[in-house]
Amino acid sequence: MADQDLTQELCERVRVAAKSGTPLCIRGGGTKDFYGRQCAATDVLDVGSHRGILSYEPTELVLTARCGTPLREVRAALAEKGQQLPFEPPAFGDEATLGGVVAAGLAGPRRAFAGGVRDSLLGVRLLNGRGEALQFGGQVMKNVAGYDLSRLSAGAMGTLGVLLELSVKVLPKPAFERTVVFALDEEAALERMKALARSPLVITATAHDGESLYVRACGGERALEAAEQALGGDPLPESETFWQSVREQTHGFFAGELPLWRLSVPPATPALHLGPSFIEWSGAQRWVFSDAPAETIHTAASAHGGHATLFRGHDGAVEVFQPLPEKLMQIHRNVKQAIDPVGSFNPGRMYSEF
Secondary structure, eight states: OOOBOOHHHHHHHHHHHHHHTOOEEEESSOTTTTSSSOOSOOEEEEOTTSBOEEEEETTTTEEEEETTSBHHHHHHHHHHTTEEOTTOOOOSSTTOBHHHHHHHTOOOTTHHHHOOHHHHEEEEEEEOTTSOEEEEEOSSSSOOOSSOHHHHTTTSTTSSOEEEEEEEEOEEOOSEEEEEEEEOOHHHHHHHHHHHHTSSSOEEEEEEOSSEEEEEEEEOHHHHHHHHHHHOSEEOTTHHHHHHHHHTTOSGGGGOOSOEEEEEOOTTOOOOOSSSEEEEGGGTEEEEEOOSOHHHHHHHHHTTTOEEEEEESSOSSSOOBOOOOHHHHHHHHHHHHHHOTTOOBOTTSSSTTO
16 A cells, blocks of 8 residues: 555544544554454544655654554564664554554563653654644654653553654664573562563563563673573573564463453562463563453552553453543543543543543
8 A cells, every 4th residue: 555645634534523523433454453442433533544654764763654654664664774663562463553553552572671652752743633733742852842742642542632643763673682491480480580670681571471481682692692691591592483472462371261461560569370470571561361350450450559451351341441540530531631622532442431
């Protein structure tokens, strides 16, 4: 599909919808339709054709593209210059778009060591609920202008508006990466990850699948040889394939049939024993299969200063994100009202009330 600019068409569509009070369901590639609640709107605003890389300055480490630009095209353009998206986002399908990546706010194995989606988001061009195209942030790394409204879009599930264009920070790909494996149970793996977080080694990913701990390090050949000697463990020949399976959830662990929960907790949180678990990000992200009541999972996460999301295995009608304290929910309502005053975008996608 050819690159094209549909800004005017999208603005007009939103103006008409706002005037008639017709809510819209924003859709790009559709690869993350499973995530979050089911959108209450029946009219689809297709943004997948609004696509194309607008600028890419490898020396400045910045790429700007329209929201419907396929993630695979972004990755290919960066790979040609030996660069990558720092947060290693999952695609969950060939039709994943850059806008969908930012709207979902999901990051891959490198997240704990290179930052998340919002950390790499420099600026956005956003279509608000009045049909106005607004610019937030910029296209440079040093950009400070009051509240960073652009980063609110990361993980907002399209509830704040249509992400017309996005400027993201990119980084050079490591010269070499290697993975080593340790046979450890969950408690021992958490202790090892805690120790590695304090080490000078350049670690770029950790994961524990219930039986083994996987540790990925990067650097030059000599640095990696030294890291392997310091780490110990057994080399993993198919390192890239393994981490891709973790990122895209094709690893055998994710074939479970129970509801899949995603817990975000402080890395030092001990084993939670809620069900079969897959641990990433030095202990900060924990995938758990459990049919326990949502309140049980939420309580376990919040007891350690974290929160839980029902990631897969639901009908789209239940609340999937952990309930917010009333004061924080009011802030969400205020931001939503300011940017999307008539509630045009993705009603019910995050929380049932907006």
